[in-house]
Amino acid sequence: MTANPAFSSERVKRAAAWFETLRDRLVVAFEAMEDDAPDDLYPGPPGRFVLTPWSRQEGGGGVMGLLRGRLFEKCGLHISQVHGIFTPEMAASMPGGTDDPRFVATGVSLIAHMNNPRVPAVHMNTRYLATSKGWFGGGADLTPLLDNQRSETAPDALAFHAALKRACDAHGAAWYAQFKAECDRYFYLPHRDEPRGVGGIFYDRHDSGDWEHDFAFTKAVGGAVLEVWPRIARARMIEPWTAAEREEQLIRRGRYVEFNLLYDRGTMFGLKTGGNIESILSSMPPTVKWP
Amino acid sequence: MTANPAFSSERVKRAAAWFETLRDRLVVAFEAMEDDAPDDLYPGPPGRFVLTPWSRQEGGGGVMGLLRGRLFEKCGLHISQVHGIFTPEMAASMPGGTDDPRFVATGVSLIAHMNNPRVPAVHMNTRYLATSKGWFGGGADLTPLLDNQRSETAPDALAFHAALKRACDAHGAAWYAQFKAECDRYFYLPHRDEPRGVGGIFYDRHDSGDWEHDFAFTKAVGGAVLEVWPRIARARMIEPWTAAEREEQLIRRGRYVEFNLLYDRGTMFGLKTGGNIESILSSMPPTVKWP
Numbered sequence: 001m002t003a004n005p006a007f008s009s010e011r012v013k014r015a016a017a018w019f020e021t022l023r024d025r026l027v028v029a030f031e032a033m034e035d036d037a038p039d040d041l042y043p044g045p046p047g048r049f050v051l052t053p054w055s056r057q058e059g060g061g062g063v064m065g066l067l068r069g070r071l072f073e074k075c076g077l078h079i080s081q082v083h084g085i086f087t088p089e090m091a092a093s094m095p096g097g098t099d100d101p102r103f104v105a106t107g108v109s110l111i112a113h114m115n116n117p118r119v120p121a122v123h124m125n126t127r128y129l130a131t132s133k134g135w136f137g138g139g140a141d142l143t144p145l146l147d148n149q150r151s152e153t154a155p156d157a158l159a160f161h162a163a164l165k166r167a168c169d170a171h172g173a174a175w176y177a178q179f180k181a182e183c184d185r186y187f188y189l190p191h192r193d194e195p196r197g198v199g200g201i202f203y204d205r206h207d208s209g210d211w212e213h214d215f216a217f218t219k220a221v222g223g224a225v226l227e228v229w230p231r232i233a234r235a236r237m238i239e240p241w242t243a244a245e246r247e248e249q250l251i252r253r254g255r256y257v258e259f260n261l262l263y264d265r266g267t268m269f270g271l272k273t274g275g276n277i278e279s280i281l282s283s284m285p286p287t288v289k290w291p
Numbered sequence: 292m293t294a295n296p297a298f299s300s301e302r303v304k305r306a307a308a309w310f311e312t313l314r315d316r317l318v319v320a321f322e323a324m325e326d327d328a329p330d331d332l333y334p335g336p337p338g339r340f341v342l343t344p345w346s347r348q349e350g351g352g353g354v355m356g357l358l359r360g361r362l363f364e365k366c367g368l369h370i371s372q373v374h375g376i377f378t379p380e381m382a383a384s385m386p387g388g389t390d391d392p393r394f395v396a397t398g399v400s401l402i403a404h405m406n407n408p409r410v411p412a413v414h415m416n417t418r419y420l421a422t423s424k425g426w427f428g429g430g431a432d433l434t435p436l437l438d439n440q441r442s443e444t445a446p447d448a449l450a451f452h453a454a455l456k457r458a459c460d461a462h463g464a465a466w467y468a469q470f471k472a473e474c475d476r477y478f479y480l481p482h483r484d485e486p487r488g489v490g491g492i493f494y495d496r497h498d499s500g501d502w503e504h505d506f507a508f509t510k511a512v513g514g515a516v517l518e519v520w521p522r523i524a525r526a527r528m529i530e531p532w533t534a535a536e537r538e539e540q541l542i543r544r545g546r547y548v549e550f551n552l553l554y555d556r557g558t559m560f561g562l563k564t565g566g567n568i569e570s571i572l573s574s575m576p577p578t579v580k581w582p
Contacts, residue, residue, distance in 0.1 A: 068582075074581075074582070191562040191568055192568060250578075254575070257548060257552070257579075258552060258572075261548070261549060261552035261553050262552050262559070262562065268553070271482040271553065277482055277483060281549075281581060284545070284581035285581065286580060286581060286582055287541075287578070287579070287580050288548075288578070288579045288580070288581075289577060289578050289579070290365075290572060290575035290576065290577060290579075291359075291365070291577055
C-alpha cells in the first residue's frame with residue numbers, strides 16, 4: 001500500500017500540512033477582522049477562534065474551529081485527517097476502492113455566517129483523498145444575503161469570481177469554465193428553482209495525472225479565498241445595515257439550511273453515517289427565520 | 292372507477308367535508324386562544340387566520356391557512372382535496388395503484404409553533420387516499436420544547452397520550468399500542484439518537500375492512516387533538532417564561548427543522564415533486580437557532 005504514490009504518507013502529509021497552514025492563515029486574517037470591525041457597529045470585545053481537537057476510533061481525527069464573534073456571527077473552520085476502510089458500498093463508488101478498500105482523507109473546510117447582512121457568507125472546502133488512487137476535490141462559493149447583491153454581475157460576485165478564475169487559469173485553461181459550471185449545478189435548490197448564492201468553483205475526483213500540479217492548484221484555490229473574501233468583507237463590514245436587511249438575511253439563511261439538509265452530499269453523508277454532529281452542523285446558520 | 296366504493300365520490304366527499312369541519316373548529320378554538328391570551332405576556336392585537344385557496348393544474352386544490360399571532364407564533368392549518376394519476380413508480384408503491392394509476396387524496400394538516408416556550412408545539416395530519424383501494428392515514432404528536440417537559444411521564448405528555456388512547460381504544464383494542472410504536476419509530480432523529488418530541492400516534496394505509504369504522508376513528512383522532520391540545524396550551528399560556536427558556540426553544544426547534552428536511556417523507560416528497568413550497572414549508576418553525 002505505501003508503495004502506491006497516491007497513498008504515500010509523504011503526499012498525505014504535505015496535503016495535510018497545507019490545509020493546516022491555510023487554516024492558520026485564515027484564523028489570523030479573521031481575528032484581525034474581528035479586531036478592526038468598527039466598535040459603533042459591533043459592540044463588545046473581538047471574538048477569538050476556539051479550536052477543539054477530536055479523534056475517531058477508526059483512525060485519525062481533526063481540529064474543529066469555531067469563531068463566535070462580533071463581526072463573525074458564526075464561523076466554522078475545520079481540518080481533519082482520517083483513515084479507515086470503506087464499506088463495500090462506499091468502496092464500489094470510489095476510484096480505486098475496489099482494488100483496496102483502505103482510504104485516507106485530509107481536508108480543510110470553512111463556512112462564515114456574518115452578523116452584518118451586507119457581508120456575504122463564504123464557503124470553502126478543499127480535500128485530498130487517497131485509495132489505491134489519489135485525487136483532490138473542493139471549491140469555494142459566495143452567498144450574498146441581500147437580493148441586490150445576488151447577481152453574478154454584482155461587484156462582490158465579480159471580485160470573487162475573478163480571484164478564482166486567476167487561480168484556475170494559472171493551472172488549466174479550461175478549468176474555470178468547467179468548475180464554475182459544476183458549482184452552479186451543485187449549489188442549486190430545485191424546489192425553489194434558485195441558486196444558493198452567486199456561485200464560485202467546485203471540482204471533485206480531480207486527478208490530472210500530475211500530482212504536484214494538482215496540489216499547486218488546490219493551494220491556489222485556498223490562497224484565492226484567503227485573499228479575496230477578507231477584501232470583500234472588509235469593504236462591506238463598515239456599512240451600517242437596517243432591520244429590514246437583517247430580516248432579509250435571516251430568511252435567506254433558511255435557504256442555506258434547506259440546501260444543506262435536503263441536498264448537500266457531505267452533510268447528509270456525515271449525519272447518516274455517524275459523523276461528528278457538532279462539526280457537521282457547524283455549517284448551519286446561527287439564527288434563521290421561516291416567517 | 293366510480294363503481295369502486297373506495298374511490299366513490301360519496302366517501303371522498305364525506306372525508307373532505309369532515310376535514311373542513313375539523314379545520315373550521317380548530318380555527319375557532321385557536322382564535323379564541325389568541326383572544327384569551329393574557330395581554331401582559333402577549334402584547335398587541337389577537338391574531339387571525341389568513342386562508343388562501345390554491346388549485347393545481349393536475350386537478351383539485353386546497354386552502355392554506357396561516358395564523359401569525361401573539362400566542363401562536365406561526366400556525367399552519369391546511370386542507371386539500373386533489374386527484375390525478377400516479378407516476379408508474381408511485382403507482383407501484385401504492386395499494387391498488389397497479390390496477391389503476393388514478394388517485395384521489397384529501398386531508399387536513401396542522402402544525403403550531405408557539406411564542407411561549409412553555410407551550411408545546413403540536414402536529415396533526417389525517418388523510419384519506421383512494422386508488423382502486425381506499426385507506427386512512429395520519430396521526431398526532433406533541434413536541435415540548437423544554438427539557439423538563441420532554442418525557443413521556445411529564446403532565447402534558449400524559450394528558451396528550453391519554454386523549455389519543457381514548458380515541459384509539461374506542462375503535463380497536465390493539466390500536467393505541469401499535470400506533471404509538473409507529474409514531475415513536477417515525478418521529479426519531481437517528482443522527483442525534485433522540486425522539487423529536489414525546490410522541491403520539493401514527494398510522495398509515497389503515498383499512499380494517501370497515502370504512503365507516505375507520506372513518507369514525509379518523510374523526511375521533513381529530514376530535515381528540517381538538518379537545519386535548521387547547522386544554523394543555525391554555526394551562527401553559529398563562530405561565531411567564533425566561534429568556535433562557537426562549538433560547539432553549541429556538542435551539543430545540545433546530546431539531547424540528549433537521550427532522551423535517553432530513554427524514555420527513557411528506558416534506559421531502561412534496562419538495563422533490565414540485566408541490567406547493569409555501570404550504571409544505573409552513574411547517575418550518577418561524578425562528579430557529581443553531582448557535
